[in-house]
Amino acid sequence: MPSSSLRLKTTLFTNYLIHGFGMIILTQNLVKLSHHWNSSLTVASFVLSGIGIGRLVAYLLMGFISDQFGRKTTLLIGMTTYLIFLVATPFNSSVALAYALAILAGVANSALDSATYPLLAEINKNGTSNSVLLKAFISLGEFILPMIVLFLSQNNLWFGLSFMVPATLMALNLANLLPLNVRQSQQVIEEADLQGLVISRPKKVALSGGLFVYGYTSMAVMIWFTQWITIFAKKIGFSTTVAHFLLSLYSLGSITGVITVVVLLNRFNLKKPVFVTLNALSLLAITTITLSTNADLSAVAAFVFGFSAAGGLMQIALNTLLSIFPRHKGMLTGTFFIFGSLASFSVPIITGLLVKMPHTNIMAGDIIVAFVGFLVALIMLVTLPPENSSLADARKSINKIDSKLIALLEERFAAVNDVHKFKQTGQIAIKDLNRERQVLDNVAKKTKNKDLVPYNQAIVQTIMDNSRQYQASLK
Template structure:
C-alpha cells in the first residue's frame, strides 16, 4: 500500500511538471507555429483561446466522471488527451485542427485537476500542502521549457522536439499510473463539517464576489505575462536570450515564492497580510516590467512578479473561499476554476486584438488586471477576522486555556449577578427555586447553539452543572 501511494504521488506530481510545459508551450513556439500553420501571429494567438474553451466545456463533465467512474479513469483521460496534444500539434499544419488540439489541451487540464486534487486529499490528510507542491512542479516545467526552446533555436533544430520531450515524460508516467492500484493507495481522511468563518452579510457577500473575481484575475495576470513577455521583450529590443530568460526568471521566482509562502503560513498567522502584500508586489513588478527598457531591472521585476503573482496566491484565495462555505467544497472549487478558465479563453482574444495596434503597450493591460487583484486583496484584508495564533507547544495551548478560563470566570460572575435578580423575582412571586421546564429549555438551546455537534453532550453537562450550582447559590441567599 505504501509503495502504491508513493508511486501515485510521484505520478501526480510528474503530470503537473508536464502541465507546466503545456501551459506555455504554444506561446513559446507561437511565431514558429504561425508560420507552420501558414497564418498570422494574430490568428495564431486566437488559437490559444481554445485552451480556455476546453477547460470551460470539461470541468463539470470531468468532475462528474471523477466522482462517478473513479479518479484513475479521469486521470488517464487527462494524460492521454495531453499526449495526443503534444504529439499531434507540431505535426499539424491546419489552423482548424490546431484550435481543436488547443481545446483538447484544456480538456486534459480539467481532467487532471478533477482527478488530482481529490486524490491528494484521499492519499493522506496533507492535501493542502500537496496542492501547493503541484504549483511548484508547474513552475519547474515553465522554467525548463524556455531553456529547451532557446537551445533548439540556437542549434537550428526542429521546434517539435520541445513538444516531444514532455510527450516522452508523459508516456513513461502513463505506464507507471496504469499499473497502480489506486484503491490500495488511498487513505481517505474523515473531514468534519464546520460552520465556516463567521462573517457579517456585507463582508461575506463582498468577499465571496471578490474571491470569484480573483479566480479570474489570478489566472489572467499570469497568462497575460507568460504568453506575451517573450514577444514584448523582443519588441523593446531586448536580446533573444534575455527575452526567453525573463520567463525562466518568472518561473524561478514562482518556485521560490511557493516555498516561502508555505513556510510563512506554517509558522505565522499572516494569511490576509501576506495576501495583500504579495498582490501589491505583483502590481509593482508588472508595472516595472511594462515601463522599463533596462534588461537588469526587468529581470529583477520578472523574478519578483513570479514570486508574488505565481507564488501560491490562487491557492490562498481558493482555500479562503472554501473556509467560508466548507459544506460545498466541490461545487465552489469547480466554479473557482471556471472563472480561471474564462481567463484562459478571454486573455488570448483580448491580447490578440491589442497586438494588432503596435502603438499600444502590450503589457499595459496586465497592470489593470493586477490592480483588480489588489482591490480583492484589500477586500479580504477588511473582511477576514484577525487570525488566531496557532499553538506550537503544550505551553502555548495551556496559555490559550488560561486566557479562555479568565474570560469564562468573568462571564460566570455576570451570570451569578443575573441569578441574584432571578432569586429576588422568585421570592416576590413565591416561585420554587427549581424549574425543570426552564432547565430543559436552556439545555435545548445549548444543543441548537453548539456549532460542533460532537460537543453537544459535553456542553449540556457543563451548563447543567452551572444550573445546579446556581440553585445551590439561590438556596444560600436570604
C-alpha cells in the same frame, strides 16, 4: 504518511509535471505540426485556442463528476484523455482532428484540476503547501520540454518523441493509480472537516465572493505582465536584451517564490501573512515596473513580481475557498478555474484595445488588477479566523476568547439574577430540569461542529449547576 497516500501524491505531482509539458507542447512543435497538418502557421496557432475552449466547456462538468462520482474517476478521465492527446497528436495530419485533440487536452486539464486540488485538501488537513507544489511541477515540465525539443531537432530525431516522453510517463502513472484505493488514501474525512470554516455567514459570503474575483485577478495579473513586458520595456527605451531578460527574471522569481512559499507554509501556520505580504509585494513591484525608467530597478521589480504574483498565490486562494465549503470542492475548483480561464480569454482583448489608445501606459492597467487582488487579500485578513504559529500564539488566542467568555458569563449571571427574583415572587423552585433539557438541546442544535456537542453540553451543564448554586446563595 501511509504508503498509499505517498503513492497517490506521486501520481498527482507526476501528472502536473506532464501537464507542464502539455501546456507548451503544441507551441514548442508548432512549425513541425503546421507542416504535418499542411496548414499555415496562423491556422496552426488557431488550433491552440482549442485548449482554452476545452477547459471552459469542461470545468463545471468535471467539478460535478469529481464531487458525485469521486476523485479517482475524474483523475482517470483526465489522465486517459491526456494520454490520447499526447499519443494521437504527432501522428495526426488533419487540422480538424488536431483542433478536436486540443479541446481534449483542455478537458484533460480541467479533469486533473477538478480532482487534484480537492484531493490534496483532503489528504492533508493543511493542503495549501501541496497545492502550491503543483505549480512547481508545472514549471519543471515547462523547463524540461524545450530542452527535449531542442535535443530532438539537433539530432535529427522525430519531433513526435517529445510527445512520447510525457505519454510514456502518463501510461506509467495510470498503471500506478489504477490499483490504488483513493478513498482510503483520502483518510477519514471527518464530519468536522465537512463543516468547513466556522465563520459567520456575511464573512463567508464576502470571503468566497472575494476569492472568486481573485480567481480572475490572480491569472490576469500574470498574463498581462507576460504578454506585454517585452514590448513595453523596448518602448520605454530599454535594450532588446534587457527587455527579454525581464521575462526571464520573472520566471526565475516565480520558481524562487513557489519554493519559498512551500517551505514557509509547510513549517509555519502563516497562510494569512504570506498571502497579504505577497499581494502587497506584487502591487509594489508592478507599480515600480510601470513607473521606472531605470533598467536595474525594473530588473529587481520583475524578479519580485515573479516571486510574489506567480509564487503560488492562486493556489493559496483556491485552497482557502475549498476550506470554506468542503462538501463541494470539485464544483468550487471548476468554478474558480473558469474565472481564471475568463482572464486568459479577456486580458488579450482588453490590452489589445488599450494599446491602440494614444499615450497609454499599457502596464498601468495591471496595477489596477494587482490592487483588486490586494483588496481581496485584505478581506481574507479580516475574515479568516486567526492561525496560531506557536504555542504562545495559541495561548494568546485562548486568553482573548476567555475574556469574551467571562464578560458573557457575567451577563448571563445578571439574567439569572432576574430569573431568581421572578422565582422568589412566584415561589418557584430553583431547579427546573425541563428547562435544563431545553437549554442543552439548544446547545446541540447551535453547535456547528457536531464532534463538539458533548463537550459544549458538559460546559453549559456546569454553568447551570453553578447558576443554581448562585441562586441558592442569594437572599
